[in-house]
Amino acid sequence: MQLITLNRPALMRHRSVAMILLAAILLPAFASITFAHPLGNFTINHFARIEIGSRQVNVHYVVDMAEIPTFQEMQGIDANSDGRTSDAEFNDYLARVTAAYAEGMSLTVDGVRLQLQTVARKLTTPQGTGGLQTLRVECDYAGAIPSADTGGQARSLRFEDTNYSNRTGWREIVVAPASGVTVFNSTAFGNGVTDELKAYPEDMLSAPLDERTAELSFTQAGIPAGAAVLRTRDGRPLSQSRDRFAELIAVPDVTPAVALLGLLIAAGLGALHAFSPGHGK
Secondary structure, eight states: OOOOOOOHHHHHHHHHHHHHHHHHHHGGGGTTSOOSSTTOTTOEEEEEEEEEOSSEEEEEEEEEEOHHHHHHHHHHHOTTOSSOOOHHHHHHHHHHHHHHHHHTEEEEETTEEOOOEEEEEEEEOOBOGGGOBOEEEEEEEEEEOOOOOOTTOOEEEEEEEOTTTTSOOOEEEEEEEOTTOEEESOSSBSOOSSTTTTOOOGGGTTSOOBOOEEEEEEESSOOOTTOOBOBOTTSOBOOOSOOHHHHHHOOSOOOHHHHHHHHHHHHHHHHHHHTSTTOOO
């Protein structure tokens, strides 16, 4: 009888395939449980916020993996194949994917590609369906804007996310200009809808966002006549400057009860003032 011997890497590959198939079979049994990812347990979801300053562009990037891709990733994170993932293994994985994600994003200003440097990164494993884990990676990158004497002219920016380009999932891009910078003629919007992939709107699940690119112009001077200002998703112009004092004194809703309370306080203060020295008769 001929014996077939499999080496350890081959055994691990067979075990991984078997476990993935088992997970795919068992997950439908939990259909009555609310899914962590409404688009499906095979999805990889993306969020990118492009923060445009006068000297650099920051990108806040989030990848949120559902249960099946998380299970697949965990096989690679467990580098020594001991069935457990240590902090060191998580840190090594996070360093690898952070660099890979930066390579998978193209960010250009006036046609010049910015070199994205990692400034912060974080990995968490929120609980998913049926006791399985999900994987959430958050990265912050910064890229210096090439210096150029534009004479106050507007500059152009283009962003493209090619990470996991063949995988199904939610893709969301948001533009956030810094103080003193004005964005116009943007194909992306100034606000998001998922709180950075933490809550998916039910009324959009049948037509999920698939935003992979963004193009816009920005300036530190006035925008050209006829240019379209940056808008929110409901069509309103995004306020690109903030008056801190106005925010402090603003009252969003003055109800009749609030108005009555204000009148009573004013009347009380007036009475006290009338009885103060110098006002007696």
